[in-house]
Amino acid sequence: TMEPLKVHIQFGGGAELLFDKIKRREVELPALKKYYPDCKHEKWLIKDLLVWIKDNLLKERPELFLQGDSVRPGILVLINDADWELYGELDYELQQNDTIMFISTLHGG
Amino acid sequence: MPVPCRAGCGKNAMLKRPKTGDALCKECFFWAFETEIHFTITKGKLFKKGDSVAVAASGGKDSTVLAHVLKTLNERYNYGLNLMLLSIDEGITGYRDDSLETVKQNRDDYEMSLKILSYKELYGWTMDEIVAQIGRKNNCTFCGVFRRQALDRGAAMLNVKCIATGHNADDIAETVLMNVLRGDIARLKRCTAISTGSEGTIPRVKPLKYTYEKEIVMYAHYKRLVYFSTECVFAPNAYRGHARALLKDMEKIRPTCIMDIIYSGETMEVKEAVSLPSQRVCIRCNFVSSQEVCKACVLLEGLNKGLPKLGIGKSSKAKRMLEEYNAKQNKSLEEAINNINEEYEKNNCISKGKVCRSSCKSKQTAQINKTHKTTSETCCNGQSDEKLNTDNDITNSKVKVLLKEYGLSEATQDDSSNLISEKIDHSNTEKVANATNDDDFEVDSHNTDEQIVDEDDTCGGACGKIDSLHISF
Incomplete structure (x- = not known):
């Protein structure tokens, strides 16, 4: 499919501090093959989204948000308000209008 | 491909519990989360009916959830506790002044009285002034040591039976690990105690001792609790930061390691020959x-x-x-x-x-x-x-x-x-x-506070939570 994929990205628990303190964003992802010509799969997965976030939203200190090809341990990921651990984590396939939320547990409490 | 709630309620699961691996829906999670804390409280005999209890409140996730859950359980199980909030204002512009606003929100939301005690009034120095003197390298030492005493003073003012702090399972596992890494046997012995305080001191209790940080954050999120999550403006403690990162990495691979480290800390025995500093x-x-x-x-x-x-x-x-x-x-x-x-x-x-x-x-x-x-x-x-x-x-x-x-x-x-x-x-x-x-x-x-000298390089609250430091962004 070549139509753009609309997803809502949210940051909370202090993770927004890495993204200009903006907690909610609506982004349109281009066709995956356009963005990553070498990509082996057709549809956007969360792991692709993380790379896209790193390239487009995360300006500095990416190590505070990402570690390896995943989020830094201690950052929770919610897919439509549900724990991503129930939905395959990095391999979850993004759907139109999904809300992906990143909540830091690493900040002071 | 939704996963059904493990409790069999028929709803879809919303999260996987790190402690048990169970997939639960929101309601069943709330029930499990609150009931476990209730068991921790009753099994540890943390409170007596009629006690006045000060909740050490920083405005962060742990103390906010603690205040909310204690209020809930107090009503549900008829603890008969008189709960109040106690906050310490270290005098950190752009950090604590903001988080205190959150505490005031807690005060209104949970209908508890709030006492705010400042370093300035207790010690004559704000953290801003201290940092101006000493630089940013060791300021967490000052902050942590002063806070412990400040909390005791505040608790005495409020005339409470004990202070409840928001230490969670991850914090305690981290402290066990830190003490092992430093060979600090005296603290290793003490750090897993659910209730601390020697004779003449106001005891500190940790109702969230067995509660995972992930669950605290998920609970706060699902309950839409307002908490403050800005990092302290001063530099955090690097050594603890590494211990924390290590623990988070291990938790990712095997979430039960948090409980296991606490268990290890609780059951470890200190050889008679090891001399412990006397109080x-x-x-x-x-x-x-x-x-x-x-x-x-x-x-x-x-x-x-x-x-x-x-x-x-x-x-x-x-x-x-x-x-x-x-x-x-x-x-x-x-x-x-x-x-x-x-x-x-x-x-x-x-x-x-x-x-x-x-x-x-x-x-x-x-x-x-x-x-x-x-x-x-x-x-x-x-x-x-x-x-x-x-x-x-x-x-x-x-x-x-x-x-x-x-x-x-x-x-x-x-x-x-x-x-x-x-x-x-x-x-x-x-x-x-x-x-x-x-x-x-x-x-x-x-009065006394055995912990005053206990942790000399731990950020207490400046990094957000009472008595524990969190790695910063």
Whole structure:
């Protein structure tokens, strides 16, 4: 499919501090093959989204948000308000209008 | 491909619990989360019916969830607790001032009273001012040590039976790991205790001891609790940060490691042969200490003397520095004591030094600062500034009156610094009485806090949570 994929990205628990303190964003992802010509799969997965976030939203200190090809341990990921651990984590396939939320547990409490 | 709730309620699961691996829906998660804390409370006998309990509130996720859950359980299980919030204002612009707004929100949301106690009023220094003196390297030491004492003072003012803190399972596992990594056997023994506090101190309890950080954050998220998550503006502790990162990495691979580390800490036995520091009373402020002079007094003295590095590092180092300092000052000691009376006649209310400059208009605050200064100046047997001595006698006579009023006998010291030590006790007593205007609080000047000297390089609340440091973004 070549139509753009609309997803809502949210940051909370202090993770927004890495993204200009903006907690909610609506982004349109281009066709995956356009963005990553070498990509082996057709549809956007969360792991692709993380790379896209790193390239487009995360300006500095990416190590505070990402570690390896995943989020830094201690950052929770919610897919439509549900724990991503129930939905395959990095391999979850993004759907139109999904809300992906990143909540830091690493900040002071 | 939704996963059904493991509890069999028919709803879709919303999260996977790290502790058990169970997939639960929101409602079943709330129930499990709250019930486990209830079991922790009842099994650990943390409260008695009718107790007044201060919730140490930073405005962060842990204390916010703690306050919310305690209120919920108090009503559900009829604990009969009188819950209130206690916050410490370290004086960190752009951080604590903001988070205190969150605490005020908690106060309104949970209908609990709120007491805010500032470093400025207790010690004469804000963290901003301390950092201006010492730089950003060791400021967490000051903050952590001062906070522990400040919490005790606040709890005494509120006349509560205990202080509930928001330490979660991840925090405790992290502390066990830290103590293992540092070979700190004394703290290793203590750090897993669900309730701490030696005789005469106000106990601290940790109802969230077995509660995972992930669940606390998910609970706060699903319940839409308002909490504050901005990082402290000052630098965090790197060593603890590494321990934390290591733990988070391991937790990712095997979430039960958190509970396992706590279990290891709880069941580890210390060989008889290992000598543990014995608890004693600080000769200056009478709080429990493992050293002759407690950490808070050493740090404060360093600040007030312009030797801010005094309390940084091992206590043996501080002792050495103090001894050197004393050796220098001893020569002038006798002379200085002689000057006390003369100077006293001349100066009745001199404000001096950094701490007093701004607040002398308020008599109450001035007195606090003054006596504070006095405490630190006299305790090292050194009189670096003779003018300060005048305050000793003012304090001394005032305190004598106070001591009589409260029926407290004077502390006796059998060493050569008898005169000095007495004054220390007095000035401290007066400081406390002044700071609070609360007769009941008087008791606290003879109270203790075993933890004052316990953690010398842990950020307490500046990094967001009472008594624990979090790695920063």
